[in-house]
Amino acid sequence: MLMKSRCRRVFLSSALVAALFSTSINSATAQEPIFDEARFGVLASIDDGHHEDGLFATGMLFFDPWAHDDAQGIDKLLRPRIHVGGSLSTAGETSQIYAGFSWTADLSDRLFLELGLGGALHDGDLDHDGGSDPALGCRLLFHEYAAAGFKLTDNWRIAAQVEHSSHAELCDGPNDGLSHAGLMVSYKF
Numbered sequence: 606m607l608m609k610s611r612c613r614r615v616f617l618s619s620a621l622v623a624a625l626f627s628t629s630i631n632s633a634t635a636q637e638p639i640f641d642e643a644r645f646g647v648l649a650s651i652d653d654g655h656h657e658d659g660l661f662a663t664g665m666l667f668f669d670p671w672a673h674d675d676a677q678g679i680d681k682l683l684r685p686r687i688h689v690g691g692s693l694s695t696a697g698e699t700s701q702i703y704a705g706f707s708w709t710a711d712l713s714d715r716l717f718l719e720l721g722l723g724g725a726l727h728d729g730d731l732d733h734d735g736g737s738d739p740a741l742g743c744r745l746l747f748h749e750y751a752a753a754g755f756k757l758t759d760n761w762r763i764a765a766q767v768e769h770s771s772h773a774e775l776c777d778g779p780n781d782g783l784s785h786a787g788l789m790v791s792y793k794f
Contacts, residue, residue: 638794641669641686646766646789648692655739655781659696663789666690667707674709682708688721692785698738699729699783701770703748717762719752725770733779742778746770752789762791 644665650657671684685706694700705723712718725748733740747770754764766789771782 639668640666640794641674642667642791642793644690644762644764644789644791646764646787648766648768648785648787650698651767651784651786652739652782655737657694657696657698657738657783659694659698661692661694661698661700661785661787663692663785663787664690665789665791681710688723699727699741701725701727701729701746701748701783703770705748715756717754717756717764719750719754719764721748721750721752723748727770727783729783731778739781739783740779741770741783742772742780743776745776746772746783754789754791760793762793764789764791 642665644667646663648661648663649659650661665688668687668689670687673681673684673686676684685708687704688707689702689704691702692700703723703725705721707719707721709717709719725746726744727741727746729741730736730738731741731743748768749770750766750768752764752766754762756762765786767784767786769782769784771780774780
């Protein structure tokens with residue numbers, strides 16, 4: 606329960622910080638925002654065997670310290686963006702916080718694909734306890750996601766996103782994993 610409370614606080618704090626930075630503009634000089642993009646949405650479990658109930662309110666913040674957006678060709682692969690985020694279960698299931706690297710490929714002026722890889726910390730069950738919840742084996746998991754999106758305007762985007770977290774058999778115990786999919790809306794600063 607303590608971990609769920611911490612996940613909620615981190616998620617809500619991230620959302621508040623993103624909202625504050627998105628509305629703060631210095632009228633004297635235009636400053637670069639701290640965040641490159643803020644993305645929020647709702648995901649649902651897509652696991653068959655260990656399905657989680659409810660929805661997962663999800664938020665991500667992206668940073669672009671190596672100018673990924675300005676890179677061209679193969680140089681884009683060498684300059685990922687950094688993401689931090691979390692998902693909060695609406696039904697008392699597994700919540701998690703995560704961070705990692707993201708790569709975005711523009712397919713056209715409007716369409717894009719994105720891949721992300723990193724690590725996650727969760728508050729779910731570690732072992733099978735007789736219920737239907739996934740048993741995850743250890744607290745620290747790998748976290749990866751893929752998204753396909755559409756740029757509505759220069760700033761607003763919508764994306765279908767699928768994500769997965771598991772320990773890839775690198776720690777003892779079960780490895781049921783978590784898989785979610787849903788829609789995300791983002792604002793690119």
